[in-house]
Amino acid sequence: MNRDVILTCALTGAGDTTAKNPHVPVTPQQIAESGVEAARAGAAVVHVHVRDPETRQGSRDVAAYAEVVERIEASGVDVVVNLTAGMGGDLQVPDADPLGSGPGTDLVSARERLAHVEEIRPEICTLDCGTLNFGDGDMTYVSTPEMLRAGAARIQELGVKAEMECFDTGHVRAGNQLVAEGLMDAPALYQLCLGIPYGAPAEPRVAQAMADMVPADANWAGFGIGRMQMPMVAQMVLLGGNVRVGLEDNLYLSRGVPATNAQLVDRARTIIESMGARVLSPAEGREKLGLAPRG
Template identity: 65%
Template sequence: MNHEVIVTCALTGAGDTTRRSPHVPVSPAQIAESAIEAAHAGAAVVHIHVREPETGAPSRDVALYREAVRLVKESGVDVVVNLTAGMGGDLVIDAEDPLKPVDGTDLVNAHDRLPHVEELLPDICTLDCGSLNFGEGNQLYVSTPDMLRTGAKRIQELGVKPELEIFDTGNLWFATKMVEEGLIDPPPLFQLCMGIPYGAPPDPGLLQAMVHLLPEGAQWASFAIGRDQMPWVAQSVLLGGHVRVGLEDNLYLARGVKATNGQLVERAVDIVQKLGADIASPDRAREILGLKERVNA
């Protein structure tokens, strides 16, 4: 069991959720406000995607990241900033002409997924460690071994901690290989992502097996989506990990009750404390994860 737990709040994600809940933040100001709310509720880390303010569509616009991060930092609230670097991997194909990408495709190379990380130098950025059939239809997420090695090397050069996003066991195999190759500085940080169709299903036995495959000295967290989110808080803590909650992964506090990010963090904190564990502060999270100190950060 983990007795000192880092809570991450994934604020908005890139899914089609804005029309399903009024609490999903869209503009940089809303995202920053939600980050501050989550931090006050006990989150040591906030995981940030950005969206086009007019449409709610997912975005890679550096200016939107810049504004959201600025507002969080200027609020004076202490929180570890984790920016997604997973955008730019979406490929939607025409089933009759598979070499022809169609609407919804946003596929760029490894370096072009990182300009906001290069400019803003967050504490953490994500690295999605493999390709995946993403749900039904003809959408795929593409992140090849060569792309991942290129991205990992650049993130290492920037001094940013990569959070290795693991969607299936093969992702874990390759991420561990990058650790062995010296592309990931110690301690490596893994996020075990469960329940995303069609990656690893939210099965406690599978989570335990994946934890046993982690390299020695790794820090890790896990989450599951939808109604499995809160049970997974307990699963992660009992197996020795940290936790992630937030509107990226789940919109509900209870059946029919739409949640805010702050409420989801409060619920997670309550579960962790009732298990007898402590909630790590942002400073303690920095120590545990081995984050680099930044001048004027």
């Protein structure tokens, strides 16, 4: 069991969720304010996507990321900022034209996916560690081994900590390969992402199997989506990991009751503390993750 827990809040994601919960932040100001509220509720880390304010869909706009980070820093609230670098990997493959690409395709190189990371140099950014079918349609997220190597090498050059996002057991294996090749600075950081169709299901035995694959000297966290978000908070702490909650992964506080990010953080903190563990401050989280202290 982990008794010193880093709690991350994933603020908005890129999914088509804004019509389902009025609290899902869309504009850079809303995302930053929600991040500050989550930090005040106990999150040591906020995981940031941005959205196009017009379409309300996920975006790769560098200026939007910069505005979110600037607003969080201007608030005076200390929190570790973790920027997604997963946007730009979407490939829609229509069955009628498998060598073509559908209108949902947004597929760019590993280096292009890091444009905002190069500009902002956050403390952490993500690296999605493999290709995966998303949902029941024809959308695939593409991240080949060579893309991973290119992305990991550039993140390392920038002095940013990579959080390796693992949606299945093969992704943990890919992360382990990056570690073995010296492309991850110690201590390596993994995020176990459970419940995404068609990735690893949010089940205790699966969480255990993935956690067992993570190197003993690495840091790791995990989460489940939807109604499995809070059960997986307890599960990950029991397995020795850190946890993530937030509106990217789950929209509801209870059945039919839309949540805010701060409410989800507060509930996760209650679970963690009820288990006899404690939630680390941002400064303590930086020390555990091997990040440079602030100030």
